Amino acid sequence: MSVKERKIPAPTVYPETQVYWEAAVQGKLMIKRCAACGEYHHYPRSICPFCFSDKTEWREAAGKGEIYTYSVMRRLEIPYAIAYVTLEEGVSMMTNIVDCDLDTIRIGQKVRVVFRPSDGGPPVPMFAPI
Amino acid sequence: MSIKGKAYIAGVYEHPIRRADDKSIPQLHAEVAKGVLADAGLSKNDVDGYFCASDAPGLGPINMVDYLGLKVRHVDSTDIGGSSYVMHVGHAAEAIAAGKCNVALITLAGRPKADGMATGTAPRIFGLTPDLPFEFPFGPVTVNMYGMAAMRHMHQYGTTSEQLAWIRVAASHHAQHNPHAVMRDVVTVEEVVNSPMISDPLHRLDCCVISDGGGAIIVTRPEIAKSLKRPLVKVLGAGEAPKGQMGGKLDLTTTAAAWSGPAAFEEAGVKPADIQYASIYDSFTITVLLQLEDLGFCKKGEGGKFVSDGNLISGVGKLPFNTDGGGLCNNHPSNRGGLTKVVEAVRQLRNEAHPKVQVKNCALALAHGTGGSIGTRHGGATLIMERE
Ligand SMILES: [Zn+2]
Numbered sequence: 001m002s003v004k005e006r007k008i009p010a011p012t013v014y015p016e017t018q019v020y021w022e023a024a025v026q027g028k029l030m031i032k033r034c035a036a037c038g039e040y041h042h043y044p045r046s047i048c049p050f051c052f053s054d055k056t057e058w059r060e061a062a063g064k065g066e067i068y069t070y071s072v073m074r075r076l077e078i079p080y081a082i083a084y085v086t087l088e089e090g091v092s093m094m095t096n097i098v099d100c101d102l103d104t105i106r107i108g109q110k111v112r113v114v115f116r117p118s119d120g121g122p123p124v125p126m127f128a129p130i
Numbered sequence: 131m132s133i134k135g136k137a138y139i140a141g142v143y144e145h146p147i148r149r150a151d152d153k154s155i156p157q158l159h160a161e162v163a164k165g166v167l168a169d170a171g172l173s174k175n176d177v178d179g180y181f182c183a184s185d186a187p188g189l190g191p192i193n194m195v196d197y198l199g200l201k202v203r204h205v206d207s208t209d210i211g212g213s214s215y216v217m218h219v220g221h222a223a224e225a226i227a228a229g230k231c232n233v234a235l236i237t238l239a240g241r242p243k244a245d246g247m248a249t250g251t252a253p254r255i256f257g258l259t260p261d262l263p264f265e266f267p268f269g270p271v272t273v274n275m276y277g278m279a280a281m282r283h284m285h286q287y288g289t290t291s292e293q294l295a296w297i298r299v300a301a302s303h304h305a306q307h308n309p310h311a312v313m314r315d316v317v318t319v320e321e322v323v324n325s326p327m328i329s330d331p332l333h334r335l336d337c338c339v340i341s342d343g344g345g346a347i348i349v350t351r352p353e354i355a356k357s358l359k360r361p362l363v364k365v366l367g368a369g370e371a372p373k374g375q376m377g378g379k380l381d382l383t384t385t386a387a388a389w390s391g392p393a394a395f396e397e398a399g400v401k402p403a404d405i406q407y408a409s410i411y412d413s414f415t416i417t418v419l420l421q422l423e424d425l426g427f428c429k430k431g432e433g434g435k436f437v438s439d440g441n442l443i444s445g446v447g448k449l450p451f452n453t454d455g456g457g458l459c460n461n462h463p464s465n466r467g468g469l470t471k472v473v474e475a476v477r478q479l480r481n482e483a484h485p486k487v488q489v490k491n492c493a494l495a496l497a498h499g500t501g502g503s504i505g506t507r508h509g510g511a512t513l514i515m516e517r518e
Contacts, residue, residue: 011263021263042378043264049377069285069382071277073269073329075251082274084380091378094265094506107285124267 006078010121017044019058021122029061029113029125031089042091062088063113065127072102081105085127099128132367132397137223138355139363139515140233141170141348142473144454146310148461150342151244155187156197158239158344163198166346171358172233179204179231181222183214185240185344185464194237204231210372210509211501212466213411215347217511219472220368222349232351239344240464249340249465250328261375265506273337273414274329275505279382280416281331286383286431289419291331293434295322297415298335298458300442305455307484312339313459336415338457338467345469347476361480362518367398374507385417385500386510387424394512395426400494402426405514407478407489408449409471409497412456418442421498422449425512444487453478453487468499472513479517493517
């Protein structure tokens, strides 16, 4: 059975977050850590949203986390699960949960990152149950 | 400086239209402006302050002041989504207290219904925001964002779909008495939870209506309000707050009301238990539940129990809410429900609500709005008003 896939709109690549999308092409999930206060943050910024230091550094995330929350959209032609995943590094990111039966998704479920192609842009990080 | 007692709400108006195929958005703004001036007993030339948000086309006040033929010395088009107009009342009171204007006009209008807008299921983009690339690819739309907040609340606190449904049930009990309401049928908990699932766990009847129209508010100096023939509604306190994802340290079970509410209560010098009527933003049932907790009407996590068994129904429960039927049943003009929240609160304080839903001797009321998306970033605005 062929499953119809939702077309993923391409993310706009800003200079501030170009490294993030270049790494995505390599299959790596990057997050920002502040050298001044030690906190990770997401979405990535050049200036730390916690202490306002400009000493923020890119780090490769372990790519593992758990589902903080999700919602399966049932009213569009192709149902999909939007979610926030809390990474092992402590920050939560918006994503989709893929490679599973949408009706089996649960909050607290362990997931790992998988990159999916976007429509004419870099691949985007989604998550699949471990 | 406080705005307590420095300004009065002298006029309110809700457009009776719910579908405006043959009217433009500016025209609707003009009609609600005309309507509110008639309600207050003022004329266009009395207006010296104008407030609007991004539902007004073009550069907001620049286009609208010209179109309406106003001559004003103070304008404000701060936009925090559907809660903007609740906040504008506070901003108008500030401007009046500072001597920047005497009669402030606030207008809202839109026609998403006539334009066939897929309000709940279409993506919304507000320019090249920094968050856009990290969210847009994943299909965030209005309803699944609120769905994620509801899922988390259910997970953390055991809230059920049946409890959320009670919010719709209460709104429908009120809407049956409102001849202008889009949906006037009284519904049951079963009907809500058996309506089609849109995005887990929100059913169709957990969502507000889509409607055209608008509304307007007039805020004046105390002396002007007292010279008019309308019941006196005094602004006691206001609070506003934006809330976002906090750098990734997410908490989707708390809204900006947790910050704007206490600020408004402190300025007003009253407590949640003193409030006799509350207009609570109801884009979705979950929106109401979160705000009731954050405003202090019940403890965090106990909203489900609080709204059950008709506790929000006027004449039945402890906290009558949205007695016009709210956004869930009556009206959500321009996909922005904040202005009509203030309108119904003022009707209650003036003893002008429908007799079947009028709160007896209503002297203290609250209106709260949530604009934007509780799943990502939103603004909260709280307003406390007193009948003098
Ligand atoms: Zn820092």
